[in-house]
Amino acid sequence: MAEDIEIDTDDLQRRMDGAMTSLRQEFASLRTGRASASMVEPIVVDAYGAPTPINQVGTVNVPEPRMVTITIWDKSLVGKAERAIRESGIGINPVIDGMTIRLPIPELNEERRRDLAKVAGGYAENARVAIRNIRRDGMDQLKKAKGSGMPEDDQKIWQSEIQEMTDAAIKRIDDALETKQEEIMQV
Template identity: 75%
Template sequence: MSDEFELDTDDLTRRMEGAMGSLRTEFASLRTGRASGSMLEPIMVDAYGAMTPINQVGTVNVPEPRMVTINVWDKSLVGKVEKAIRESGLGINPQLNGTIIMLPIPELNEERRRELSKVAGQYAEHARVSIRNIRRDGMDQIKKHKDDMSEDDAKLWESEVQDLTDSYIKKVDAALETKQEEIMQV
């Protein structure tokens, strides 16, 4: 390969890995019928005049497979945390017990499972688009330096970027398939 041009494939890999990490986080927030503390991560609570993540106003626990509890540290925030959970769209009905909010996780019905499966598909498509954008950036770098290298070198770099992209798209597809199986599992 050419001495004049060296594509930073480590940077492309790091950015694609970032897209995968983001996808994993989004998948973790999807309910699968089993209790998980990560399903509450996207919920923000209006605490002390600022929107605050739910895990910064209380302790989130999973004491049993179908129950999540939040031990709210400040009694004055219990109502706001409850309201944030109700308005989150998770479809969970919080139950109060002093400063502890209990979230019984109901069984998912078939229709809700299909909806969640579609949402997972949308998350995966966003990840694919991110990966393709990173691919485009890599290809643009190669195009800018085409005058500095032979045609063979340019083709080698392009195929390397394409191979990297293909491998990450396969990872997204595999993660989506796993998540959809998990969602549809009764």
């Protein structure tokens, strides 16, 4: 009976990959002085009584390297979209032109670059915490398996495998953070 006890490492790996994907999305929303449609993805507009992603109430375009435009489909949502952009904390003043909202991307000064690098570090730390929580879940599965009669040798093998997965995920997070911080600090 003790032989068929297994730890679901595929699920743990899938969850770790999900944390990494989430981190990449958060990094994409950080502006680095260049316009990107992904920087407005996290913005949510109160449309028709429901929170709706901004890319579902209008078309997001990047016509120039330092400009993002959002063409809102419903005229009644233009003001709500503008308010959502102002309240989102991306640090850009929207300019309304009819049913189009323009977001001019200003040059980043040194202080703002440092602040963005710190924000990126915070995102990375949140991802590391998520990875450690997934590791803890894996170790909890091991404890339950131990109670079900898993041999100590098997426990050590599974424990080292879970730790290797965790170390690899943390390294990927650190590498992604280093790359993003270099990109942010690049003038």
